[in-house]
Amino acid sequence: MSVKETLAQLKEKMNSNPEGIAGVEKVYQFDLSGEEEGTYQIIFSNDQVEYVEGVHQEPKCTLVMSDKSFLKLVEGNLNPTVAFMSGKLKIKGELGHALKLQSILNKYQ
Template sequence: MTVEQTLRALSEKINANPHAIQGFHAIYHFLLSGDDGGQYQVTFAGNHATYSKGTPDEAKCTLELSDANFIKLVEGTLNPTAAFMLGKLKINGDIGHSLKLQTILNAYQS
């Protein structure tokens, strides 16, 4: 699965049942290295999730990791705390928002 396929699937899951993002508004940037890397933006607003390539808006939180680790993070096979401690994940900005993102991802992992 590619990064864009992963983001599309996550957005579809969230938008089909937005219980974990009710009333939450935030923008996240993902700076991904690797063959399928790039810059991506995920926005939660109006009980809806969207993603785009690039980082056009200001984010509350920026996460830097490899494309492979990003997919593992979304799928729930990468522990974000362990990844952070091992240097596989770098977080810039509001740490509280990174914790909220973890809660959101956990709610939509199957």
């Protein structure tokens, strides 16, 4: 599955069952390298989520990784802590925001 398909599927899951994102008002940015290189933002607002390509808002947290690592992360096949410690994942911004994202993703896997 591609990055865009994965993001669309994740958006659909979250918006159809917004309990896991209730009260979250944050913008996360993913700077991906690899075949599907690009910048994607996931915007949490009003108990809904949207994803966009490019930079549209100021992110609270930016995660830098390969497209393959991103797909594994969303699928639950990549431990973010191990990825961070091994250099596969770089975080710009507050680490607490990245931990919040991890807990959100865990609810939708």
